[in-house]
Amino acid sequence: MLMNLFKFKGGVKPPTNKTQSTGRPIAAAPLPSHLAVPLHQSIGGTPRPVVAVGDKVLKGQLIGEADGWISAAVHAPTSGTVVAVGPGKQPHPSGLDADCVFIEPDGRDEWIARQPFDLVNATPDAVRHYLQQSGVVGLGGAVFPTHGKLTPAKTVPMQELVINGAECEPFITCDDLLMRERAIDIVRGIGVFRDLLQPQKVLIGIEDNKPEAAAAMRAAVEACGEDFVVVQVPTLYPAGGAKQLIRVLTGKEVPAAKRSTDLGVQCFNVATAYTAWRAIAHGEPVVSRIVTLTGNVRQPGNYEVLIGTPMDELLQLAQPNPDTDGIVMGGPMMGFLVPEPAVPVIKATNCLIAHSERLFPPKAPEMPCIRCGACAQACPHELQPFELYWHARAKDFGKTQQYHIFDCIECGCCSFVCPSRIPLVQYFRFAKSEIWAREKEKKAADEAKTRFEFKQFREEREKAEKAEKLAKAAAAQAAKKAAEAAAAAAAGDAPAVAVAEKPADLTVDPAEAAKKAAIAAAMARAKAQREAAQPKNTDALTPEQARDMAEIEARRVQAGIADAPAEAAAAPTATKTEE
Known part of the structure; x- marks a missing residue:
């Protein structure tokens, strides 16, 4: 079937270097000496470990439970004993640690009890849940949990389901070999996706430098009685990007800040469809994947590798040359040198390239940007990399966001064509990380401010409530x-009459009454303290001191007696003044 294909802007044609690793069929890698299985291997929440040190596990047994909807479970790649649960090195440019489950294989490679999933009688939600529990994620590089992409949009009907078999990155051939050898399982997995999403048509895009894979997929589609369309697209990097392949096959351009489902399109990798079918038809969770071993080696090829296998052990299968000085995970355009050779294989590991200066010569020194615009012409997302470079270098991160830095997929096309040999992608990664860090700090500061303001509000509220309680208590006392007083007046008590003569006292301000009560209580306490005070230095007096004390006491008493008539004489005057 002939189709009208579309073009995406930009792109480059680097040397493919694929034929080196396609000469032999996929082989099974032997059991490694140990396994370090990272718990966080997909976008979303980090799975929670459900095993402890000393536990015996079987191949396919759950060891990490999905945390939330956008998360995927993790399983034991082989049978053995859990020897540790804790931080371990990760295949990430940062070199940071992450939680892992460390397993010592017992050599038996014994599976859990497996049984097929009842796809016929299951609801769509049950299928999605099963795929989540089986750890199925996107194996094209993004490792997004597959079940999260299998829910059709409620507002836009699904028109095209795009299956990505382009594999445009140089050196990588794992999907090519997978389509050649296991096309039937891929097509059946695509059928599961089709049944869940109900698209109008299914398009399988394969670059035209993979004729054997395209032929195998066409034969499998026919054998399965499906109406999927296998389309060979021009070899142009990065045609394997989801947005680029959607553009080539459908003519639809996914705008920034939108998803392809907003346009009625969804995209999956061929390896994702394969693992989904293995989980449904055979009850096998994702515990292994196909990995290309190539680069500075004598025996390049593709191997089915257990997740958690140390990369340095795995690379020995390809017989690296003595001058190998590192391992690149991924391809030369978007890959990176792993921080340590012994980091584990994860679900996102599609290729390991033995690095050497002979294969990847050191780049010439960076030169000033001449604003030639070659990077803008090569950018598949129609960005302005030279503008992003200037603002990232000046640490003007606000400007980089105005130039849509987060639309950059870090494909490396701009760096590939730059005549000044500027590592543009490195600048963009730096800017993104700084923006993320600052937004994280701002979020933390905003949360701290909110907590402080709430604390102030709570204290003011408690103070007001306390004052209100005191006022009510004073009013109740009054x-x-x-x-x-009223009861005493009714009984003919004299003090009650006096109170009755002053009815204004019945309407006492609660706050004023509370204040007066507090003052009276303070005065009473002071009086009690004065009365309780006793001299502490009169226990052992000499006769002379005792005589002096007696004379002082006599004078004090005499003075007190002398004051009494004065007080009596002043009393009428004071009473008159009060009146």
Whole structure:
């Protein structure tokens, strides 16, 4: 079937270097000496470990439970004993540690009890849940949990399901060999995706430098009685990007900040469809994947490798040359040198390239940008890399966001064509990381501010509530006294009459009453303290001191007696003044 194909802007044609690793069929890698299985191997939440040190596990047994909807479970790649659960080195440019489950294989490679999933009687939600529990994620590089992409949009009907078999990155051939040898399982997995999404048509895109894979997929589609369309697309990097392949096959351009499902399109990798079918038809969770071993080696090829296998052990199967000085995970355009040779293979590991200066000569020194615009012409997302470079270098991260830095997929086309040999992608990664870090700090500061403001609000509220309680208590006390006075007046008690003569006292301000009560209580406490005070230095006096003390006491008493008439004489005057 002939189709009208479309073009995406930009792109480059680097040397493919693929034929070196396609001469032999896929081989099974032997059991490694140990396994370090990272718990976080996909976008989303980090799975929670469900095993402990000393536990015996079987191949395919759950060791990490999915944390939330956008997360995928993790399973034991072989049978053995859990020897540790904790941080371990990861295949990531940062070189940071992450939680792993360390397993010592017992050599038996014994599976759990496996049984097929009842696809016929299962609901779509049950199928999605099963794929999540089986650890199925995107194996094209993004490792997004597959079940999360299998929910059709409610507002836009699904028009095209695109299956990505382009594999445009140089050196990588794992998908090519997978399509050649296991096309039937891939097509059946695509059928599961088709049944869940209900698209109008299914398009399988394969670059035209893989004729054997395209022929195998066409034969498998016919054998399975499906109406999927296998389309060979021009070899142009990065045609294997999801947005680029969608553009080539459908003519639809996915805008920034939108998903392909907003346009009625969804895209999956061929290896993802394969693992989904293995999980459904055979009850096998994702515990291995196909990995290309190539580069500075004598025996390049493709191997089915257990997740968690140390990369340095795995690379020995390809017989690296003595001058190998590192391992690149991924391809030369988007890959990176792993921080340590012994880091584990993960679900995102599609290729290991033995690095050497002969294969990848050191780049010439960086020169000033001449603003030639070659990077802008090569960018498949129609960005302005030279503008992004200037602002990233100046640490003007606000400007980089204005130039849509987060639309950059870091494909490396700009760096590949730059005549000044500027590592543009490195600048863009730096800018993105700084923006993320600052946004994280701002979020933490905003949360701290919110907590402080709430603390102030709580303290003010508690102070107001306390004052209100005191006022109510004072008012209640005043009302009680008024009631007692009224009762005494009714009984003919003299003090009650005096109170009755002053009815204004019954309407006492609660706050003022509380204040007066507090003052009276303080005065009473002070008086009690004065009365309780006793001299502490009169226990052992000499006769002379005792005589002096007696004379002082006599004078004090005499003075007190002398003051009494004065107080009595002043009393009428004071009473008159009060009146």
